[in-house]
Amino acid sequence: xxxxxxxxxxxxxxxGHKLTVSHVWTILAGPESESWQEWGPLEAxxxxxxxxxEKVEExxxxxxxxGDFGEFAEDDSASKPEEYEKFEQxxxxxxxxxxxxxxxxxxxIEFGWSEPNRGGRIFPVECSDFIPGxxxxxxxxxxxxxxxxxLRSGGDQQ
Ligand SMILES: [Zn+2]
Numbered sequence: 001x002x003x004x005x006x007x008x009x010x011x012x013x014x015x016g017h018k019l020t021v022s023h024v025w026t027i028l029a030g031p032e033s034e035s036w037q038e039w040g041p042l043e044a045x046x047x048x049x050x051x052x053x054e055k056v057e058e059x060x061x062x063x064x065x066x067g068d069f070g071e072f073a074e075d076d077s078a079s080k081p082e083e084y085e086k087f088e089q090x091x092x093x094x095x096x097x098x099x100x101x102x103x104x105x106x107x108x109i110e111f112g113w114s115e116p117n118r119g120g121r122i123f124p125v126e127c128s129d130f131i132p133g134x135x136x137x138x139x140x141x142x143x144x145x146x147x148x149x150x151l152r153s154g155g156d157q158q
Pocket of ligand 1: 015
């Protein structure tokens with residue numbers, strides 16, 4: 001653990017020090033849509049590197065569990081994480097979601113961006129170098145940050 005990170009993170013739940021960045025998006029595949037996710041570590045410079053990618057199985061929403069059919073539900077080989085490989089597909093930017101989680105216990109950590117419109121680098125709020133008021137919130141946390149008084153002053157956030 002001697003890499004010179006300019007910031008530190010210590011999970012208040014599990015004591016972990018690493019963060020994982022995930023990107024989840026939906027693509028239209030014929031009449032259906034599929035969700036995919038890719039994830040990897042947040043690095044010292046606040047950039048991240050996606051190392052894995054997999055299809056998100058939607059088994060928790062409207063599908064009621066019907067015991068007998070369980071064995072047909074999954075065919076597995078495709079559902080394991082695989083080494084990340086780049087490939088391009090039509091994606092819908094509106095559906096993109098980003099998450100930052102503790103790499104050890106998976107607790108979601110709020111984060112923001114160094115530039116507007118999810119640009120630049122990722123700054124999780126629990127990192128030691130997070131400076132409220134200088135980071136653009138991930139849109140999901142806008143309300144939460146507004147309550148905390150963390151929004152940039154003089155910005156044009158809606
Ligand atoms: Zn943790």
